[in-house]
Amino acid sequence: MANNIDLSIDFCGVKFKNPFLLSSSPVSNSAEMVARSFDAGWSGVVFKTLNSDRLPIIHPSPRMHCLHLGSQKEMAVQNVEQISDRPLKDNLMEMLYLKKHYPDHPIIASIMGFFLDEWVYLAKIAEDNGADMLELNFSCPHMCIEGAGHKVGQAFQLLEGFTEAVKKAVYIPVIAKMTPNITDMNEPAMYAKMGGADAISAINTVRGISEIGLDDWVPRPNVFGKGAISGTSGPAVRPIGLNFIASMAQNMALGVPLSGIGGIETWVDALEYILVGASTIQVTTGILHYGYRIVEDMIEGLSDYMAGRGISRVSQLVGKALPNLYETDHFELDRQGITQYDLDRCIGCGQCYIVCRDGAGQAIEWDAQNRRPKLIEEKCLSCMICSFVCPVPGLISFKEMPSDWKRRETEVMDTSLEKQIKIEPFTKEGPNACNV
């Protein structure tokens, strides 16, 4: 591993030795656990969301379920866990312990209140007991009380008010953690910023149902005969997380540091979040699946990638994909291409043929004698679905065609039906953008 690589990053003025943090969840539930995670290489922690002891917190049982895809385990985890069920005092002692023994690993206290005074109380007490930063949890999808959890994340004025009150009460930086259960995260993020938030983290879990019992018809987890729409996390939600981070990073008006969360398991996943604008990343489900040890591979993998590219500081990578991110109407539609097949490596499984026939342009003929596909170039839609199923990596690739090349139009089954169609051409003029 190259040693001139600097993975450290500044996040709201707080220094982390690498961008990899535990997110607020069971993986950050106690000092004993977090200490081990620091030993393994995690640079900081968002401690499991504190509660003020005002209401009893009891986790439903069982509290999680998961979604496998064939033999691929834990595509997603489904949870109905509440915020920390530990007494506030205990949590604060844990934070003090970590501060004392791991002074160079920042502690971010996640808090959640139900009304203004409670938010302020938790914020101050966290600061007084060593928190380097706060994360305001506006996003838990299954806290069921109005004015808490993701309900706040969807009520922008409330969110602004709580942020503002917390900001007034403490000196340390404040992150607002957003719910993905919303169309455009820029709106609540702007409200958080107006309230004074120094950074945004996203995403919390996505509301979902990942499995329903076929014997009892109870959505999972089955809490003694009852299921609920609850929080989905893990690799399945990564595209959603990347969407929100990228769209906030593109928003010049927002302009605050972002912490990316959602489905990160490897350095590649982490780097993708960084490339669309996150400067730290947080992980839960990846650890629920593999344990803290995955950070070793994140550190090593990212360092080697950077060394290979001649990039010495991870901050140089933040947002590097953003200049290449456009609205789809910017695409150059006069440039077209097709697939190309390196048939020397073909093993003849015919999956390309099946999917092209049933889901694309019928652009492949099947040579049953030799068990080989034969591409009819003018019919290839360049949808690329054949390359998704091909078991030989890189056998099917994309190539651009010359500008005078034309794709054949899809044939009409029976042109004699032309006389029977009832059609009036649409002639009205209108705007070229969709105005709502």
Added chain:
Amino acid sequence: MSNADKFKQMSKGLDLAQAIFEADRCLLCHDAPCSEGCPADTRPADFIRKLRLKNITGAIRTIKENNILGGACGVLCPTARLCEEKCSAVFKSENRPEGADRPIQIGKIQRFLIEHAWQTGFKVFDEKPALRPEKVAVVGSGPAGLSCAAELAKDGFSVTVFEARPEPGGVLRYGVVSYRFDMNFFEHELNDIKELGVEFQCNSPIEGKEGAEKLLKDGFSAVFLAPGLWAAASLKPDAAGIDGLFSSVDYLAALRDGRFEEVEAKIKGKTVAVIGGGSVAMDCIMSAAKLEPKDVYLVYRRSYLQMPAESDELIEAQEEGVHFLLLNQPVDYVTDKSQRLKGLKLARTRLGAPDASGRRKPELIEGSQWILDSDVVIEAIGNQAPEDSTDWYPHVAVTDKKLIKADPNTGKTSVDGIFAGGDIVRGPALVVTAVADGKVAARAIREYLGN
């Protein structure tokens, strides 16, 4: 655990998670070579796809509807030269002949699915067919007979299986060693067939002059002959009285019909030689090797590459510590005064030109005779039709080896109403080919009796 107990159980198959893992590797080929490679048309590409798409009951249905002995075949098929031979998942192409992966373990998935059906109580054939008035007789309850009987019962015919031995199964019960295929497993599979309404009459050999033809007169509208090959070829037919000399047929049956301890006592601590190079010889030698002998020798007159046994069997035998005595031809037995076996007289051979089977022919080396001290010798040099077999079907045309001549597309013999299949037609073959023959004949019998 006693040896007898060790022999009673075969090793565990895949569990659900392992089967799904294996199905996940399948490429779901368009024109799947695995399905083309299955003699019984068990349709592996279909049942693997169904498993992959969580249609487990459908996968089981595909197997059982096409192969009533799907479980037995899953365990016993030499898949490396059947369904798995051309599996695309080995990633071979003309330009990459080396290949990079393993074939899908089709036999193992197939076995899992059938065991899963038994475990979950899923029944494929839960609807009774409309009954037909005709009765059909099946002679022999090996895989060919069972398959034909099941097919006909599914069509509503009333089927009676006549079996000479005390229990149904043929080689599945009295041949294959039980640690490869155990009776608990077989009873389940047999039960699937009994539930179709097939009637079994055991201890009922068809024999005597024109025994088979008589069935046609006794009210059976058609007869399927599947008696298999139960006479053991012998090096020296007059050597039968020697104490310590077994035929493979007798030795393997003894392991399974209550004579286990007797055989075990003969082998434990002794030197054992098995003559032969095929799969039956492998069953003999591997089972002997597990009975704590002093030494086990496999004696074969050609060389390694000419051995007809499956390559995984050969590798297993080597790993079990079997001494391969190749290029040695047995010529005689050495006994003491009381006819107790003392040794096997062997002569060295060299390989000459290829013979009719395409394998290089062994030639004796003059003056090379030597004696291998041995207490037990098992002859596994081929099963054949018994001398008197044609007595009970005298009008059925047979080959010079007494194999029945039957049309491969229908199983029809030279006698109207008599059909045949399995080893008695093909010579020593496989469970899955016997199943195929049973299906083919059943279809022909249905047509013969007017669809």
